[in-house]
Amino acid sequence: MATARSAAAAAEKRRLILDAAVRVFARQGFHTCRVSDIADEAGVAYGLVYHYFRSKDEVLDTLFLERWNVMLDAIREVDTQDILARKKLEAIAGFIVDSYRHDPDLMKVIIVEVTRAANSFGQTHLAKITEAYNLIGAVVEKAQAAGEFRSDISPQFAAMAFYGAIEQVLTGWIFDSLPQSAGGFDEAKRLIVETICSGLDR
Amino acid sequence: MATARSAAAAAEKRRLILDAAVRVFARQGFHTCRVSDIADEAGVAYGLVYHYFRSKDEVLDTLFLERWNVMLDAIREVDTQDILARKKLEAIAGFIVDSYRHDPDLMKVIIVEVTRAANSFGQTHLAKITEAYNLIGAVVEKAQAAGEFRSDISPQFAAMAFYGAIEQVLTGWIFDSLPQSAGGFDEAKRLIVETICSGLDR
DNA sequence: AGATCGGTTGACTGACCAGTCAATCGCTAG
DNA sequence: CTAGCGATTGACTGGTCAGTCAACCGATCT
Numbered sequence: 001m002a003t004a005r006s007a008a009a010a011a012e013k014r015r016l017i018l019d020a021a022v023r024v025f026a027r028q029g030f031h032t033c034r035v036s037d038i039a040d041e042a043g044v045a046y047g048l049v050y051h052y053f054r055s056k057d058e059v060l061d062t063l064f065l066e067r068w069n070v071m072l073d074a075i076r077e078v079d080t081q082d083i084l085a086r087k088k089l090e091a092i093a094g095f096i097v098d099s100y101r102h103d104p105d106l107m108k109v110i111i112v113e114v115t116r117a118a119n120s121f122g123q124t125h126l127a128k129i130t131e132a133y134n135l136i137g138a139v140v141e142k143a144q145a146a147g148e149f150r151s152d153i154s155p156q157f158a159a160m161a162f163y164g165a166i167e168q169v170l171t172g173w174i175f176d177s178l179p180q181s182a183g184g185f186d187e188a189k190r191l192i193v194e195t196i197c198s199g200l201d202r
Numbered sequence: 203m204a205t206a207r208s209a210a211a212a213a214e215k216r217r218l219i220l221d222a223a224v225r226v227f228a229r230q231g232f233h234t235c236r237v238s239d240i241a242d243e244a245g246v247a248y249g250l251v252y253h254y255f256r257s258k259d260e261v262l263d264t265l266f267l268e269r270w271n272v273m274l275d276a277i278r279e280v281d282t283q284d285i286l287a288r289k290k291l292e293a294i295a296g297f298i299v300d301s302y303r304h305d306p307d308l309m310k311v312i313i314v315e316v317t318r319a320a321n322s323f324g325q326t327h328l329a330k331i332t333e334a335y336n337l338i339g340a341v342v343e344k345a346q347a348a349g350e351f352r353s354d355i356s357p358q359f360a361a362m363a364f365y366g367a368i369e370q371v372l373t374g375w376i377f378d379s380l381p382q383s384a385g386g387f388d389e390a391k392r393l394i395v396e397t398i399c400s401g402l403d404r
Numbered sequence: 405a406g407a408t409c410g411g412t413t414g415a416c417t418g419a420c421c422a423g424t425c426a427a428t429c430g431c432t433a434g
Numbered sequence: 435c436t437a438g439c440g441a442t443t444g445a446c447t448g449g450t451c452a453g454t455c456a457a458c459c460g461a462t463c464t
Contacts, residue, residue, distance in 0.1 A: 029321040029322060031233055031322065032321075086403075112319070112321050113321070116318035116319065116373075117314070117318065117319060119231040119234075120231060120234070123377075126377060129379070130379045133379060140402065143402075147404060148403075149402045149403065149404055150402060150403070150404045152396075153393055153396065153397055153402060154393070157371070157380075157390075157397070158397060158402055160367065160370045160374050160380060161367035161370065161371070161393075161394065161397045161398070164366040164367045164368075164370025164371070164373075165362065165363035165366045165367055165370075167366060167370065168363065168365060168366025168367075168369065168370075169359070169362050169363070169366070171366075172335075172358075172362050175325075175328060177328065177331070177332045177335060178358060178359075178362060188359075191355055191359050191363075192363065194354075194355065195355055195359070195360060195363045195398065195401070196363070196397065196398075196401060196402060197401050197402050197403050198401040198403055199397070199398060199399050199400040199401030199403075200342065200345075200351045200352060200355065200360055200398060201288075201350075201351065201352070201399050201400055201401075202349060202350065202351055202352045
């Protein structure tokens, strides 16, 4: 039987297509690229994309869900730790910034084509996206109950401000509105958390 | 001569099409809607859209630029005033939130189809969008020089955090991830500025 | 009344592209 | 060696839609 070997080979081919799709989506955008662009980039025939995926949409869905679920797990894991909320937010911001550092193309695709494109794809994944806000909101809420954070700012709101700040910074990097200086990644984590937790006031 | 009358009538027709386009783009999204949807919504023939606009893109461009320029002017005007930076940020956040309150469909279109869709349209308007960040950054920079804001957070960064927080809140409202409670608009302005200026720490 | 001209109409065209499918390839087992 | 089967190929189809254009309308002027 060739099942074991085939399964591994099949997974590899699937991954090959997914990785090619990331590069193509990042370069040309989901709407603007053709399925043949993905096939060409992966070095496979057009039809093979449809052997591994039901549709062009499913390719993007897969990329998004793979990464987003990893992030949700990471946030949940952080929240189980017995540390200050500020440290938790640092860890979350750090995870997201590191995701970008590790694979900027993938993060660009997720942010530009899914998270920030709530009309088309975001709608499908709205629940998943909202889950992230809720997890962050829960971190804030507990910190308020524990007296670490002030209680006159709704946790949902704080979560939006925090996540929004991160996403805007990534978007700035993605489109070169914000310089990506060397060592800027660690600096970025610090600045985001510092701003949200301590504020701009002197 | 019918020039004066025609000019007024023409401007009215053009506006009719623009307003219809806002509703259609907000409801169906720019990519998903057809030009005939806009014509139908406006109650005019398909071809007339092309009498007033060179392309479907130009309709969206026009909507974006019209509103964005008003906002840039508003920010510039605010910055000329001799008030605390916190008050300036309040005025800016207020202006944006009020824009949403006044015409949620238009703001939805601008945010979802242009600002957050930096791949397709954003690219064209990147300079205009970046201008907003820069104006906000200038407000922060001056406040740092005056000693009102701390100086260890780069103004560009602070601007991204501030604008990102606002946009995320609007996006939350647009897609019902964030409840739009009554009186929530004024509350929102306060919370955004309070969070960014004073932080979540107790 | 007739001429003129710009606003208005909507059928049509050309291009594009997601998804299908029948044919082919090449690996594995018997 | 050969049969069988799943992986792989890429030409093709059907439908969609942005943008064009020739004809039409009706207001204004002479």
